[in-house]
Amino acid sequence: MAAKKEHTKKKSSKLFSKITLSQQTKTLLGSALMIIGVAFFLAFISYFFTWKEDQSILSELSNRQENAQNLLGKIGASLGDLFVYNGVGLAAFVFAYLLFVTGLHLFVASGKPLLNKWVWGVLVALWIAILFGFFTQSSLVLSGVVGYELNAYLSDYLGTIGTVLLLALCFVLYAVLKLKFTAEKGIAIISKVRNLFSKRVGDTDVFGTEDDLQTSHSEKDQISDKLDNEPITPTSTEATEPLKKTTFDFKEEPLQPTITNFSDLKVPAKDSITDDEELHIEVTAPAEEKELSDIRAEQLVEDFGEFDPTLELSNYKFPTLDLLNEYGNTGITINQEELEENKNTIVQTLKHYKIDISQIKATIGPTVTLYEIVPAAGIRISKIKNLEDDIALSLAALGIRIIAPIPGKGTIGIEVPNKNPSIVSMRSVIASQRFQKAEMELPIAFGKTISNETFVVDLAKMPHMLMAGATGQGKSVGLNAVLTSLLYKKHPAEVKFVLVDPKKVELTLFNKIERHYLAKLPDSEEAIITDNTKVINTLNSLCIEMDNRYEMLKNAMVRNIKEYNAKFKARKLNPNDGHKFLPYIVLVVDEFADLIMTAGKEVETPIARLAQLARAIGIHLIIATQRPSVNVITGIIKANFPARIAFRVTSKIDSRTILDTQGADQLIGRGDMLFTQGNEVIRLQCAFVDTPEVSKITDFIGSQRAYPDAHLLPEYVGEENGTSLDIDISERDALFREAAEVIVTAQQGSASLLQRKLKLGYNRAGRLIDQLEAAGIVGPFEGSKARQVLIPDLVSLEQFLTSEQDNFE
Numbered sequence: 001m002a003a004k005k006e007h008t009k010k011k012s013s014k015l016f017s018k019i020t021l022s023q024q025t026k027t028l029l030g031s032a033l034m035i036i037g038v039a040f041f042l043a044f045i046s047y048f049f050t051w052k053e054d055q056s057i058l059s060e061l062s063n064r065q066e067n068a069q070n071l072l073g074k075i076g077a078s079l080g081d082l083f084v085y086n087g088v089g090l091a092a093f094v095f096a097y098l099l100f101v102t103g104l105h106l107f108v109a110s111g112k113p114l115l116n117k118w119v120w121g122v123l124v125a126l127w128i129a130i131l132f133g134f135f136t137q138s139s140l141v142l143s144g145v146v147g148y149e150l151n152a153y154l155s156d157y158l159g160t161i162g163t164v165l166l167l168a169l170c171f172v173l174y175a176v177l178k179l180k181f182t183a184e185k186g187i188a189i190i191s192k193v194r195n196l197f198s199k200r201v202g203d204t205d206v207f208g209t210e211d212d213l214q215t216s217h218s219e220k221d222q223i224s225d226k227l228d229n230e231p232i233t234p235t236s237t238e239a240t241e242p243l244k245k246t247t248f249d250f251k252e253e254p255l256q257p258t259i260t261n262f263s264d265l266k267v268p269a270k271d272s273i274t275d276d277e278e279l280h281i282e283v284t285a286p287a288e289e290k291e292l293s294d295i296r297a298e299q300l301v302e303d304f305g306e307f308d309p310t311l312e313l314s315n316y317k318f319p320t321l322d323l324l325n326e327y328g329n330t331g332i333t334i335n336q337e338e339l340e341e342n343k344n345t346i347v348q349t350l351k352h353y354k355i356d357i358s359q360i361k362a363t364i365g366p367t368v369t370l371y372e373i374v375p376a377a378g379i380r381i382s383k384i385k386n387l388e389d390d391i392a393l394s395l396a397a398l399g400i401r402i403i404a405p406i407p408g409k410g411t412i413g414i415e416v417p418n419k420n421p422s423i424v425s426m427r428s429v430i431a432s433q434r435f436q437k438a439e440m441e442l443p444i445a446f447g448k449t450i451s452n453e454t455f456v457v458d459l460a461k462m463p464h465m466l467m468a469g470a471t472g473q474g475k476s477v478g479l480n481a482v483l484t485s486l487l488y489k490k491h492p493a494e495v496k497f498v499l500v501d502p503k504k505v506e507l508t509l510f511n512k513i514e515r516h517y518l519a520k521l522p523d524s525e526e527a528i529i530t531d532n533t534k535v536i537n538t539l540n541s542l543c544i545e546m547d548n549r550y551e552m553l554k555n556a557m558v559r560n561i562k563e564y565n566a567k568f569k570a571r572k573l574n575p576n577d578g579h580k581f582l583p584y585i586v587l588v589v590d591e592f593a594d595l596i597m598t599a600g601k602e603v604e605t606p607i608a609r610l611a612q613l614a615r616a617i618g619i620h621l622i623i624a625t626q627r628p629s630v631n632v633i634t635g636i637i638k639a640n641f642p643a644r645i646a647f648r649v650t651s652k653i654d655s656r657t658i659l660d661t662q663g664a665d666q667l668i669g670r671g672d673m674l675f676t677q678g679n680e681v682i683r684l685q686c687a688f689v690d691t692p693e694v695s696k697i698t699d700f701i702g703s704q705r706a707y708p709d710a711h712l713l714p715e716y717v718g719e720e721n722g723t724s725l726d727i728d729i730s731e732r733d734a735l736f737r738e739a740a741e742v743i744v745t746a747q748q749g750s751a752s753l754l755q756r757k758l759k760l761g762y763n764r765a766g767r768l769i770d771q772l773e774a775a776g777i778v779g780p781f782e783g784s785k786a787r788q789v790l791i792p793d794l795v796s797l798e799q800f801l802t803s804e805q806d807n808f809e
């Protein structure tokens with residue numbers, strides 16, 4: 001139902017966005033309509049006073065001698081005649097209102113659907129006309145000819161009572177469908193009114209109806225009688241007024257206690273309120289503030305519809321399936337002979353080692369077939385596991401993996417590669433039900449499992465991914481599969497990519513979708529980062545974005561980006577308070593090893609920070625490397641990347657580094673991969689998407705209307721402004737003193753020494769050397785030779801720095 005509603009909304013908004021062309025046209029058309037709306041209003045108002053005088057001149061519009069009384073002259077009189085008299089009478093104002101509101105929406109370019117407003121407006125106008133037609137049958141100026149005739153028509157067919165009932169039914173429909181009136185709301189209003197009423201009555205009771213009061217009145221009267229020597233005031237009802245008066249006159253007199261009793265009297269009055277009403281008071285009072293803001297948000301949603309982040313590119317078309325290739329036969333061909341042969345070899349091999357099998361079963365996947373065996377009772381599992389190499393030798397096949405036991409099943413698995421592996425096309429996984437129907441934030445169709453099922457995971461849940469594999473084993477294809485999945489499922493408003501590609505070739509194709517899907521630093525020309533120095537700035541900028549987003553989440557009192565965006569869509573967050581729809585940001589780093597080698601800690605620290613904290617605010621990291629050695633994938637990085645993917649690697653050690661278990665060294669390459677999210681390891685065949693396919697997809701997206709620029713990340717003012725030699729002492733790097741000590745101790749002025757000793761990136765070390773030169777600690781650049789160190793020892797350095805500091809102060 002909700003989806004249907006959303007669909008109709010989108011449809012009507014599309015209709016209007018087709019009509020309105022540019023911002024300029026919108027402004028022009030909007031102002032014109034607003035002015036026309038005001039003109040209509042004035043013409044109608046005036047028509048009600050002047051219609052009798054003006055009616056005669058309507059037939060003589062061309063006669064310039066005749067003047068109309070209407071504020072808007074003859075045109076005003078004609079408009080009035082058309083809309084009021086010959087139209088819908090008093091309800092003509094609805095049209096003035098609709099014109100004005102339409103103009104206003106165009107003017108402010110709200111982009112909200114207006115068709116709905118017009119349809120309801122016309123219906124309301126007709127209803128009012130018929131209503132007036134019913135009650136004021138003689139006054140055509142109130143009901144208009146339309147109202148009069150419709151009413152006559154209805155009365156003929158339905159009779160008077162039928163017409164009344166129909167009008168009532170229409171009213172109820174309007175109240176329920178448009179004003180969202182429900183029985184609950186009705187009851188709430190009634191009880192509110194009743195409450196208000198009973199309070200009033202309660203108050204009157206306090207002063208007027210209590211018996212005690214009457215007694216006290218009479219008491220007081222007696223006293224007053226004594227004092228004033230006047231006759232006792234009668235207790236008849238007519239005398240209530242003077243009675244009350246007398247009572248209040250006594251306020252300052254010794255009768256004060258009686259007056260205190262008045263307030264006491266309120267207690268029984270309150271007690272007399274039923275439980276039901278008391279509950280109502282308790283519930284409404286504390287929640288008042290919140291309800292109000294909720295009501296405002298509801299009202300906004302009703303008026304403008306839910307916030308639609310995709311509206312700016314509402315005509316955006318998702319890439320179609322035909323951009324992807326089919327690869328040969330899509331199904332898996334079962335080679336019965338091969339199956340039988342493999343089964344026999346396994347059974348025979350195990351028999352050699354005196355291992356009997358009670359059952360064997362095969363599951364055929366795209367690249368490997370899984371033989372599940374149930375060993376006879378009493379056989380030790382470790383014994384089978386040790387036979388891995390022997391079985392591989394007997395089967396004369398590479399890439400045999402033994403899973404003993406298969407988690408969750410009481411069997412042992414032996415994975416044997418197929419002689420003719422079939423390619424899993426990206427097309428087949430994208431087209432699969434599992435991917436198409438995935439209700440995930442960032443769905444990724446990786447490929448197919450061993451039982452030939454499409455494997456779809458949510459990157460938002462992972463929340464970061466580490467990918468390793470020796471060169472040529474399918475890493476780049478894997479990255480493309482991830483990006484393609486997201487392009488097929490997410491609108492440009494919902495996800496942005498930050499791409500780091502030191503190899504400069506793998507991700508270049510995505511340049512074409514820069515203004516749709518990419519994010520970049522404000523001052524950079526290229527969105528895809530190929531220069532290692534820029535990576536540091538980008539990573540730090542992402543850290544700022546992360547901090548900003550956390551601040552926004554805190555202000556919105558939500559815990560994660562999903563809740564934040566839902567609240568923003570429901571118009572509960574005000575854009576004037578700095579709130580905006582937050583797209584997911586996916587950072588992809590290819591060749592991470594390269595980066596770590598050149599920039600070291602400067603890259604590792606922000607990456608670790610992002611990996612630790614960014615999950616809640618929608619920044620997700622995918623890091624790929626050829627060399628999964630421990631100095632690349634350090635402990636801190638590993639700890640924060642629970643999702644790992646391994647394509648074939650060259651050694652068991654590499655496999656352990658990436659997966660914490662062996663197995664990746666036994667894969668057969670070409671997209672054969674292992675995936676883990678912390679517990680079990682799943683073998684998958686990665687979907688294959690070739691460069692021409694990616695090119696077609698990016699062309700398809702790139703040719704469509706885009707945002708004016710790539711998504712801009714916050715500006716990061718790095719420390720790189722230290723290139724000039726006139727460096728202020730206060731602007732020196734935090735490690736300046738340490739660097740000076742290292743250089744002076746070693747008596748060698750080289751940046752690479754600093755890099756090694758202080759674990760710095762090249763850039764920072766270079767900047768430090770510049771600063772040391774500016775300070776006069778090292779000499780100028782001398783080509784391939786190391787710079788001369790101008791301070792002989794640490795004591796002189798200390799003196800030098802102290803005197804420098806004194807001068808500075």
Ligand SMILES: Nc1ncnc2c1ncn2[C@@H]1O[C@H](COP(=O)(O)OP(=O)(O)OP(=O)(O)O)[C@@H](O)[C@H]1O
Pocket residue numbers: 423424469470471472473474475476477478626670671672685686687688689
């Ligand atoms: N999923 C797959 N299905 C079939 N073939 C694949 C698959 N993945 C990769 N291949 C084959 O392997 C080749 C190399 O893949 P890819 O370019 O992704 O390797 P890589 O690991 O990125 O290498 P490098 O690290 O040198 O860039 C591809 O050209 C393709 O022929």
